[in-house]
Amino acid sequence: MEGEEKSITFALLLSKTAITKTIMMMKRIISIVFAAVLLGLMPYTADAQGTEINSRDLRGKVVYQDDEVVFRQLDEHTWIGNGHRVYNESLYLVEGNDRALLIDAGTRIPELDKIVAKITSKPVTMMLTHAHGDHVGGVGPFPEVYLNAGDMPIVPNNMRNYKGQIKYLNDGEVIDLGGRELEVIFTPGHTAGSATFFDKAKHYGFSGDAFGSTNLLVFTNLSTEMYTAERIENYMKKNDIHFLFPGHYSGDNLETLQRVTDIKNMCREILDGERKPTISNGNNGGNDMMVDDKGVRINFSSRSGMK
Ligand SMILES: [Zn+2]
Incomplete structure (x- = not known):
């Protein structure tokens, strides 16, 4: 029992x-x-502070799509457009309470003004990270476009049909969109007139081809690139910037502070002769030399880049 x-x-x-x-x-x-x-x-519910955006972004909600561009929502007031002509070329629509900023214009997007008007009801100002053909293709309908004057030498070739007014950005200027601010920092290296836009409150930036492409084309020279990488390294540390949205975003290449530091060091090492570059093997924009390490390939010219 x-x-x-x-x-x-x-x-x-x-x-x-x-x-x-x-x-x-x-x-x-x-x-x-x-x-x-x-x-x-809801992949973007947690990203109001800009900290949770990651490689899932390109699965974000599609808000507009045609043959040339797909716009997806990154967070409540930020969208990315991607073209398909040049490595997923990216444009970014950033909205404040009073107005919106369109950063870059893709390769060939007719009536880009009408497209962004479907996404935001705010007046849109057109600004460029730089004046390469895969970033300026949709500027036509905008009455004015802002860029870093350092890229003016390539404007006649790349924006030859543009009839509007070209205005210049200033290094360090703050663009007030109403409850949202973007700071412009000049980031020469990829081109002489590259610029990066920082949203400090959201802890991220938009760097065009200056950072984040994973295949960095330096059309200036390595010391310019090194100086820019050092400046952005310090800026990201000081302002707690978590990452940069690149000019060719494919879902897994947000630029990080670590890689900006790596780029700075790699440039210095090449210039000091501590790192030996090799002959570039394609996709180099005409640059003949490269180093490939730490998740980034830096392409530069043996004639003009080694200074
Ligand atoms: Zn470019």
Whole structure:
């Protein structure tokens, strides 16, 4: 009898443990499923502070699509457009309470003004990270476009049909969109007139081809690139910038502080002769030399880049 009681008690205990375990497991499964659903349906809920945006971004909600460009929502007031003509060329629509900024214009996007008007009701100002053909293709309908005057030498070739007014950005200027500010920092290296736009409150920036392409084309020279990388390294540290959206965003190449530091060091090492470049093997924009390390390839010219 006593033995029977014991075994019944043991059986009860066992089943109680089993039930508790099952409940815990179910709770865990429910929370995992819930998290997965939440992440899948709303990948941008946590990014209001700009900290949770990651490689899932290109799965974001499509808000506009035609043959030339797909716009997706990055966060409540920020969108990315991607073309398909030159390595996923990217443009960014950044909205404040009073007006919006369009950063870059793709390769060939007719009526880009009408497209962005479908996404934001705010007046849109057109600004460029630089004046390469895969970033200026949709500027036509905008009455004015802002850029770093350092790129004016390539404007006649790359924006030859533009009839509007070209205005110049200033290094360090703050663009007030109403409740949202972007700071302009000149980032020469890729081109002489490259510029990066920082949203300090959201802890991110938009760097065009200056950073984040993973295949960096230096059309100026390595000391300019090194100086820019050092300046942006310091800026990112000081202002707690978590990453940069690049000019050819493919979902996994947000630029990081670590790689900006790596680029700075790699440039210095080449210039000091500590790192030997090799002959570039294509996709180099006409540059003949390269180094490939730490997740970035830096292409430069043996004639003009080694200074
Ligand atoms: Zn470029």
